[in-house]
């Protein structure tokens with residue numbers, strides 16, 4: 001199988017192309033998709049191939065997301081481009097009260113095969129309203145699946161799975177990873193939702209992470225190895241459904257765990273993971289589960305403050321040592 | 327509205343200040359001295375300056391992602407704005423906001439907003455506040471052609487009309503919302519047309535004619551101040567630079583930009599008028615421009631020389647009572 005080095009944005013465009021060729025009900029709706037191939041180049045080449053199925057809309061997020069819901073209910077497979085993940089706030093009724101509830105509330109009559117695609121994350125000095133990681137809000141709402149890939153190969157495989165899935169999927173892609181490259185095979189593979197990936201095998205501690213922080217954790221693991229600590233890194237890839245079996249297997253082996261995400265620590269997904277591991281695997285644990293995430297403030301603009309607020313490699317190293325008490 | 331000789335000179339000076347400020351920001355951004363996103367409004371000066379020229383210091387404005395001009399026109403000082411764009415601790419928001427989020431509440435500037443259409447409902451609240459406090463202040467909310475398609479616009483305009491709130495909705499229609507042409511995205515022919523649906527005045531102005539804008543906005547402000555309620559004013563204008571610095575601008579031609587620059591530049595047009603009316607000579611105008619350029623240089627120097635925030639200051643300002 002031929003393997004290429006692709007960026008996350010090219011991997012994304014490839015996934016979309018394959019799915020749009022395969023299924024004519026797949027279409028994309030949002031702002032500024034066509035000119036320049038999307039604001040992150042994520043749709044490059046697609047408008048020429050599918051001029052009727054990439055729809056540039058007015059700046060009307062409530063209607064954009066609502067339209068995705070309505071189209072999904074009536075036989076289409078929309079991909080809703082949220083422009084920036086921060087703008088989910090402008091369509092929260094459509095997501096939380098409509099999209100997430102319609103199938104259940106109407107007794108399972110309907111299905112909503114849609115993807116809400118949202119570029120999230122900080123590191124671009126984009127300040128408070130363009131830097132957030134809000135994935136845990138949606139994990140908390142029953143009826144939504146949540147995907148948070150880190151590698152280009154997963155962007156492709158998980159996006160294809162999300163498009164084919166018959167339920168609403170919120171797909172967060174980190175803005176700082178659009179140019180991140182990685183090997184992507186040429187075949188039309190799928191990465192199923194709900195399967196975590198072990199990125200590094202280790203015996204001393206389990207690091208649970210996702211999205212951009214996976215790369216930070218790999219760097220931290222290299223530093224830890226020099227201190228004689230072998231960390232196992234699990235890239236969760238999807239938060240809902242969650243691959244708890246893979247987590248449990250690792251924690252039973254290492255007997256220690258830390259959780260690392262870019263979202264604020266307080267109220268973040270790390271709390272949920274920590275609680276679940278404590279509830280289900282208490283007898284295997286030899287120490288407290290440490291959460292590592294952003295400090296509890298909106299993202300400040302000034303790069304020195306942004307750096308301070310975000311979790312860094314040294315915070316992960318320190319968190320691991322705290323969990324291991326050494 | 328009558329505009330005195332001195333007022334005309336001040337209008338030109340303010341437009342020049344904004345132009346030079348914006349050009350400098352663009353330059354500094356490309357020298358990688360300014361981080362983050364930068365949206366410039368070069369070409370739109372007459373719309374902004376004409377609109378703010380009829381406001382009082384105690385009136386309110388709310389601005390947008392393309393906000394430097396509004397903030398300068400309402401009286402903010404360039405040095406603190408540069409400092410904010412640099413992420414310095416001496417900036418208006420201590421480096422927490424950056425280019426897209428500058429505010430000076432002491433001057434009635436309730437903030438630039440990174441969320442398109444985020445300002446409309448907030449100004450509705452300022453309108454209620456003015457009414458409840460019984461003052462005769464006015465609130466002016468700036469927005470783009472693109473923002474007029476947010477639901478927040480329609481909710482806020484309707485509510486302002488229902489309660490006769492003292493608000494002027496100033497649309498700076500620069501023909502594009504990011505990559506999208508207004509003629510494709512704004513149904514009903516114009517933003518001002520939408521005023522009729524809410525039973526309030528809607529005016530369309532040549533947004534590169536500062537006096538035309540000033541006259542039209544003066545009427546709307548007067549009406550609001552006297553308690554007759556809101557208006558929509560739409561200024562037809564044009565941005566010369568990309569949506570953001572670095573924009574490849576595949577959605578328009580360089581020729582289109584050049585046409586505007588050559589035939590409708592708000593500063594060139596007003597300069598010619600002042601000279602024709604004998605209000606200023608070219609020499610005086612050149613001297614004024616040199617003085618403004620020197621002020622801008624001083625402001626940049628202030629910002630450059632200012633310290634970065636201590637990283638721990640990130641944890642301040644979250645709550646009044648932590």
Ligand SMILES: Cc1ncc(C[n+]2csc(CCOP(=O)(O)OP(=O)(O)O)c2C)c(N)n1
Nearest residue numbers: 087392440441442470471472473502503504
């Ligand atoms: C709610 C929301 N949607 C989308 C964006 C991204 N965005 C920023 S500016 C912009 C275009 C705005 O166009 P317009 O209102 O005409 O103002 P202009 O940029 O022309 O000044 C878009 C789509 C945003 N910041 N907020």
Ligand SMILES: [Mg+2]
Nearest residue numbers: 470471502503
């Ligand atoms: Mg516009």
